[in-house]
Amino acid sequence: xxxxxxxxxxxxxxxxxxxxxxxxxxxxxxxxxxxxxxxxxxxxxxxxxxxxxxxxxxxxxxxxxxxxxxxxxxxxxxxxxxxxxxxxxxxxxxxxxxxxxxxxxxxxxxxxxxxxxxxxxxxxxxxxxxxxxxxxxxxxxxxxxxxxxxxxxxxxxxxxxxxxxxxxxxxxxxxxxxxxx
Amino acid sequence: xxxxxxxxxxxxxxxxxxxxxxxxxxxxxxxxxxxxxxxxxxxxxxxxxxxxxxxxxxxxxxxxxxxxxxxxxxxxxxxxxxxxxxxxxxxxxxxxxxxxxxxxxxxxxxxxxxxxxxxxxxxxxxxxxxxx
Numbered sequence: 001x002x003x004x005x006x007x008x009x010x011x012x013x014x015x016x017x018x019x020x021x022x023x024x025x026x027x028x029x030x031x032x033x034x035x036x037x038x039x040x041x042x043x044x045x046x047x048x049x050x051x052x053x054x055x056x057x058x059x060x061x062x063x064x065x066x067x068x069x070x071x072x073x074x075x076x077x078x079x080x081x082x083x084x085x086x087x088x089x090x091x092x093x094x095x096x097x098x099x100x101x102x103x104x105x106x107x108x109x110x111x112x113x114x115x116x117x118x119x120x121x122x123x124x125x126x127x128x129x130x131x132x133x134x135x136x137x138x139x140x141x142x143x144x145x146x147x148x149x150x151x152x153x154x155x156x157x158x159x160x161x162x163x164x165x166x167x168x169x170x171x172x173x174x175x176x177x178x179x180x181x
Numbered sequence: 182x183x184x185x186x187x188x189x190x191x192x193x194x195x196x197x198x199x200x201x202x203x204x205x206x207x208x209x210x211x212x213x214x215x216x217x218x219x220x221x222x223x224x225x226x227x228x229x230x231x232x233x234x235x236x237x238x239x240x241x242x243x244x245x246x247x248x249x250x251x252x253x254x255x256x257x258x259x260x261x262x263x264x265x266x267x268x269x270x271x272x273x274x275x276x277x278x279x280x281x282x283x284x285x286x287x288x289x290x291x292x293x294x295x296x297x298x299x300x301x302x303x304x305x306x307x308x309x310x311x312x313x
Binding site (some may be wrong): 126 | 182184187188191194195198222225226228229230242243245246248249250252253255269303
């Protein structure tokens with residue numbers, strides 16, 4: 001990504017549409033939820049596609065759509081955890097990286113999520129394609145062949161990118177955990 | 182790390198994982214030569230490569246991210262009522278909380294309600310009072 005916080009211009013319009021739809025769907029999901037049923041983020045992305053594709057928003061294809069949805073999901077996630085982290089710091093709690101991402105009170109650790117996002121940003125600067133593979137896998141649950149079609153590479157390239165990126169991200173975050181930074 | 186060096190490291194990683202475990206070390210030594218930093222980084226990556234290590238932290242990332250997405254979207258859950266007001270929709274949100282459009286029955290009117298998560302700190306309370 002050229003700019004750290006904004007999506008690519010050609011996907012910007014779609015990004016906004018998807019982002020709003022995901023939020024709307026999440027709202028209605030909790031209103032209508034069946035007790036005991038858990039929300040599946042990837043199912044939500046799929047549902048957003050079904051809705052938006054029907055309403056004639058120009059979408060090249062479903063894979064492209066989901067790639068944009070992955071970005072929207074990541075954006076929503078970071079926005080939330082940044083807020084959570086600043087509220088936490090404001091209330092005087094000391095934050096440090098937990099490698100599992102779960103704090104002792106069972107809450108998700110914002111520091112861990114933000115550290116993961118930071119590592120993906122770093123990867124974007126070093127090797128954008130690998131970062132996109134990570135984004136599509138993590139935030140939209142896409143499969144190798146779907147990612148391969150979006151990036152116009154072979155399945156094998158996606159698999160190798162994914163394995164290398166994962167090993168790198170993992171060692172990166174493990175170091176941060178050790179350093180306590 | 183600059184992109185060229187990173188791409189060299191990734192190329193070595195990809196060749197390395199094609200080798201059997203005993204051969205990897207010799208391969209890394211041979212390729213890295215005097216470059217200690219590159220050797221250390223590569224060995225770390227191999228150590229964290231999922232196919233060679235059972236409890237790789239990234240293995241848990243997927244479920245962590247799923248939980249995180251659920252928690253993030255949960256923030257958009259619309260409360261049905263706040264006190265005597267029926268919540269209609271969300272107007273906006275930011276670091277200080279969420280603003281809803283809501284309706285009061287008696288007298289019939291629309292209001293905006295700001296919800297601030299956990300009015301914990303004196304600082305937050307002070308800022309809210311200032312805003313009001």
